[in-house]
Amino acid sequence: MNKRLIASTFLTSVIFIAPVCAEDVVVDMALLTTNGGQPIGEIIISDSDYGVVFTPKLSGLTAGQHGFHVHANGSCESSSKDGKTVLGGAAGGHYDPDNTAKHGYPWTKDNHKGDLPSLSVNADGTTNTPVLAPRLTLKDVQGKALMVHMGGDNHSDHPAPLGGGGARVACGVIQ
Template identity: 45%
Template sequence: MNRTRTLLLLPLAALSLSSLAAAGGGYVPAPAPVAAPAPVTVPRAPVATPAAASTTTVTASTVTAPTTASQTATETAAATSGGMGLTTATAQLRDASGAVKGAVTFSQLPGNELLVSVQAEGLTPGKHGMHVHAVGQCSDKVVDGKPTVFGAAEGHFDPAATGKHATPETPTTQAHAGDLPMLEVGADGRGRADFSTRKFSVQGDTGVVGRSLIVHAGEDDYQTNPAGNSGARVLCGVIETASN
């Protein structure tokens, strides 16, 4: 009887444990842990470091026009003086009919040096005497009893009243200040002279403004009074201020 009861109880006990397990009351092994997913790394595109802004230096090119034979003494003076402002005077050279035949430019530099540029045309080939005359008039006038073309210009500029004609290099205390180098004319009738002098200035006591420049028909001998035996007056120009 006791053995039978024990046998009967064993199945019941097994049934009771199974029921408890099914009901959640018994020990149920925990399921194997689920591994956490590995972190997903999204590759990041490298951020480009902005390049430093490039500096472009633009150098303006200087175009220099070729120097020609017609470059004036004023341009030469500007280059010599480093671009300093110049005091200049000019004169238009006219013939006896009043036609313009040339031009003169006087450019004052520091140090009492004066640059002179003369250009003329319509002249006979050869050397022609040139002088600064005392009066700034180019009309005709009777001189020494003779009608004289451009006679109103009077005699050579002579601030020291020497009364003597001489070379362009002779000091003004010994001869005319207005005695100039000659103008040499080619076969085409054109001539040009560029020179410097300290015998006179643009303005002041020895100034040429308000006077005249005359070109003569012939060569100057630099000794015969009053005009170096240079012949008739063929071109005349009144000297006027150009700029200050």
Template identity: 35%
Template sequence: MNKIVYSSIALACTLLLPACGFKSLATQADAVSAKPVQVKLVDTKGKPAGTAAITQQAKGVLITIEAAGLTPGKHGFHIHENGKCEPPKFTSAGSHFNPGGAEHGFNNPKGYHGGDLPNLVADASGTAKGEIFVDYVTLAKGKANSLLKPGGTSIVIHAGEDDYVTNPAGNSGDRVVCGIISE
């Protein structure tokens, strides 16, 4: 299984790290090697809902995200195959980014999608902040696992928690926030 490293700015996420089996970001992330790709997040009404920055590292990408307007608690968080975010349902984002043709979920015995990410945790005000290091995608153009493939990809946050097993999206519910990943 590839290394997935999840470190959160929010205290609620930090407390969940040992339970999720994620290691400290400081022990895994490499030095920044490129300018970050900036992602503007929107809600189901097309209004601003936060930002994300995706930075190429020597051995993967670092995703830094801050999203607002969420319900308190855990939210499924994924990379989707299309660089489109048409409100209100964001179905234009397509399915999970899945260059390897795997199943969904970190706990799935058949592996997981290239777009699977750890749940985000929104605090009592509905804000989720986090940093996620992912070693199974890249910003390098021309690679099968590149987030900057022709047409781009997108970040999607769901209404509910990802169970890390169920196809196709971990029973995480409606898509409530979306942002396009492109140059």
């Protein structure tokens, strides 16, 4: 290879690699287990003109839709409720600074601010499709937990509370 071709290839690869900006926050995510967490990747959180963008780079999840939320507390530790261990329970409930006590869509104004679009996980257990939370800023979510739930989310409290999603399966703390 000649020097121009090498330089051109290098510059092209540098230009097309999506850098993480200094303002972005990288959240390390781990599966929730009783004996610690198994790392499954990261989620990059960025402010945009349209709200906060959550870009997952995760693997090891079950295929299909998964509920995805910002939780009130910056912890992924387990807690105990009614004598049972709740994995990720120390994260508390969905981030709800306005005390609406209502689950809804990420773009509606009378519900938890921590309600995010569902994550869509591919057949191979990976997800990398960004989702947008138009009512949040990066400053809002710092110090909170980011949670992936088993099963989808209908963004309603009916017929089941909190979107009908299942157990907490993966978590990371937003620094």
